[in-house]
Amino acid sequence: MSFNVNDLKPIIEAVLMASEQPLSVTMIAQLLTSETVPNKEMIREALELLQEDCAGRGIDLKEVASGFRYQAKQEYAHWISKLWEERAPRYSRAFLETLVLIAYRQPITRAEIEEIRGVTVNSNIIKGLIEREWIKVVGQREVPGKPELLGTTKEFLDYFNLKSLTDLPALSDIQDIDQQAIELERQLQLQVVTLDDNTREFVTENSEAQ
Amino acid sequence: MSFNVNDLKPIIEAVLMASEQPLSVTMIAQLLTSETVPNKEMIREALELLQEDCAGRGIDLKEVASGFRYQAKQEYAHWISKLWEERAPRYSRAFLETLVLIAYRQPITRAEIEEIRGVTVNSNIIKGLIEREWIKVVGQREVPGKPELLGTTKEFLDYFNLKSLTDLPALSDIQDIDQQAIELERQLQLQVVTLDDNTREFVTENSEAQ
Amino acid sequence: MTIDTTIQITEAPSFARVLGKSLLELPQDLYIPPDALEVFLETFEGPLDLLLYLIKKQNLEILDISIAKITTQYMEYVDLMVGLRLELAAEYLVMAATLAEIKSRMLLPRPESINEEDDPRAELIRRLQEYERFKKVGEELEFMPRLERDIFIAQVELPELDSERPLPDVDLRELMLALQDVLRRADMRADHEVRRDLLSVRERMTQIIERLHNHQFLKFEELFTIEEGRAGVVVAFIAILELLKGSIIEIVQTEPFAPIHIRSASHEL
Numbered sequence: 001m002s003f004n005v006n007d008l009k010p011i012i013e014a015v016l017m018a019s020e021q022p023l024s025v026t027m028i029a030q031l032l033t034s035e036t037v038p039n040k041e042m043i044r045e046a047l048e049l050l051q052e053d054c055a056g057r058g059i060d061l062k063e064v065a066s067g068f069r070y071q072a073k074q075e076y077a078h079w080i081s082k083l084w085e086e087r088a089p090r091y092s093r094a095f096l097e098t099l100v101l102i103a104y105r106q107p108i109t110r111a112e113i114e115e116i117r118g119v120t121v122n123s124n125i126i127k128g129l130i131e132r133e134w135i136k137v138v139g140q141r142e143v144p145g146k147p148e149l150l151g152t153t154k155e156f157l158d159y160f161n162l163k164s165l166t167d168l169p170a171l172s173d174i175q176d177i178d179q180q181a182i183e184l185e186r187q188l189q190l191q192v193v194t195l196d197d198n199t200r201e202f203v204t205e206n207s208e209a210q
Numbered sequence: 211m212s213f214n215v216n217d218l219k220p221i222i223e224a225v226l227m228a229s230e231q232p233l234s235v236t237m238i239a240q241l242l243t244s245e246t247v248p249n250k251e252m253i254r255e256a257l258e259l260l261q262e263d264c265a266g267r268g269i270d271l272k273e274v275a276s277g278f279r280y281q282a283k284q285e286y287a288h289w290i291s292k293l294w295e296e297r298a299p300r301y302s303r304a305f306l307e308t309l310v311l312i313a314y315r316q317p318i319t320r321a322e323i324e325e326i327r328g329v330t331v332n333s334n335i336i337k338g339l340i341e342r343e344w345i346k347v348v349g350q351r352e353v354p355g356k357p358e359l360l361g362t363t364k365e366f367l368d369y370f371n372l373k374s375l376t377d378l379p380a381l382s383d384i385q386d387i388d389q390q391a392i393e394l395e396r397q398l399q400l401q402v403v404t405l406d407d408n409t410r411e412f413v414t415e416n417s418e419a420q
Numbered sequence: 421m422t423i424d425t426t427i428q429i430t431e432a433p434s435f436a437r438v439l440g441k442s443l444l445e446l447p448q449d450l451y452i453p454p455d456a457l458e459v460f461l462e463t464f465e466g467p468l469d470l471l472l473y474l475i476k477k478q479n480l481e482i483l484d485i486s487i488a489k490i491t492t493q494y495m496e497y498v499d500l501m502v503g504l505r506l507e508l509a510a511e512y513l514v515m516a517a518t519l520a521e522i523k524s525r526m527l528l529p530r531p532e533s534i535n536e537e538d539d540p541r542a543e544l545i546r547r548l549q550e551y552e553r554f555k556k557v558g559e560e561l562e563f564m565p566r567l568e569r570d571i572f573i574a575q576v577e578l579p580e581l582d583s584e585r586p587l588p589d590v591d592l593r594e595l596m597l598a599l600q601d602v603l604r605r606a607d608m609r610a611d612h613e614v615r616r617d618l619l620s621v622r623e624r625m626t627q628i629i630e631r632l633h634n635h636q637f638l639k640f641e642e643l644f645t646i647e648e649g650r651a652g653v654v655v656a657f658i659a660i661l662e663l664l665k666g667s668i669i670e671i672v673q674t675e676p677f678a679p680i681h682i683r684s685a686s687h688e689l
Binding site for chain 1: 572573574575576577578579580581582585586587588589590592594595596598599601602619620622623625626629630632633666667668684685686
């Protein structure tokens, strides 16, 4: 199948609208690769036509440094900001679970979070947490791929009114149903106190848990 | 300042495009309150015109349970999904069967679900459904043990691109046994899905059941 | 929980399809090859589901189910199941008992005129029908368009706004509820032990990494604060060992008895 510019227009419009990032001409061409040899000239032409279509509408198709994106027109900013007054924003459960895992398991990689949660972590969640300044990249693991290590920030502690991470509830308090957990936590406390000789043992046990 | 429908169109378009959630006519009217006495009729008219504008474009203005939202036309999903690294979550048969029972028989208790499915409902399924915000506890039955009554949410309908429960596929009718003996075999072979006009019948039946 | 094993039953002719591979030979005479048994069990959502399958497979007139035959077949399944999954077997046993009861009532002398309500099979048939209706819609739901897979929300960049967009509020309780759920789920996956961790160690690990950002090398001793007492020293030591094990830091010593230094494993060479 080969496209003409009128076939391309709605596809590019749909893709740009659904994308969370601006898309460059090259990226758009790559998306269409499987179907046809992408013709960048035609993509540019379609983008220009889409830009013209925005006349009289509520949105613009803008070219920014990293590519093209749709944006609500500046003149409607007033009404858009009223959106937030109508509805208090909230975070998803996945967002909170990711945050809490980073708090309790830091420094932790994204892959490790995914392993514990059993589902993939959406990159927007990590991005959102970093934007909120609740987490940051604290380093990287020196293994293939050099995955980034995530940890919580001082701002995270401040927001939740904590002096230090150790002020977070002990896991045993959370799992009060599970008597075993309480028992285990108590044992661990004891272990720390009597750690002198058997430090090595404890560490081994602890790292097996990872 | 008072609006005419042509002034309204780009404002509503910009607001809907900027919003993360679908917006109902009432919510749109509230957004415009400060400027003028909102005229819901005019808002509806503007929405209809905006819907017509989507013809031939890459996006649709769709009305789902919690309001109107712009979404990419389904025929372009193929290209869009290439933008995402993560694959859409999959749900098990048990998960979907339980969801369907709650949707069609709500308000329903867990015991009633088990009665129909002939099998214990794994509590992780209920928890998973609540976590996804597809179902919620809507009350309790006033019998010993006060079992919780479960119902579906607007988020469930939004997720499945539906405006109301009546848009769900119709349940096949239960026929009386004599007729059934003749027809069941044929039905079982054909697995006919009757999606036609008995949608409405279903609703009546369903609401009687409530 | 939401992870689908991609097992579905295709209809007419019914056979189990496992990960795209047909097990056509499987239920010819209701004998299940032992190696396929577990897969076969997972294919069914309980006894009603299996019963529906048997009825379809046997091509039976539903009103003329040979209860004896079904019961025998059922007991075979149950025998096979007991070893595998007791809790599942219990539900199947109830069904087998129901079937046996129906059979025994059928054997009793019947009144002249029998109406539907007296027919012991009627209740079972009603339940089977009822279940099948929902089962069908459940299967349809899988193919209905849904967000994330078929439907993508169109959303545009915001213009510059006159008011700051408020950020969502979270309270600690909410965060703990999220953690509770993660822990419960992780509990079911035996390979994870989330709860054993000591937060103080975790916190120290992050602190050490941060300090290494500012200094290329840190003296080993600098990582310990005597004022923290023995517990604090132990925490710091465990944190160093954990970081070492996680390939996050390196310990270097240029010659025997020279000062020990810590540096980031990702240092520029």
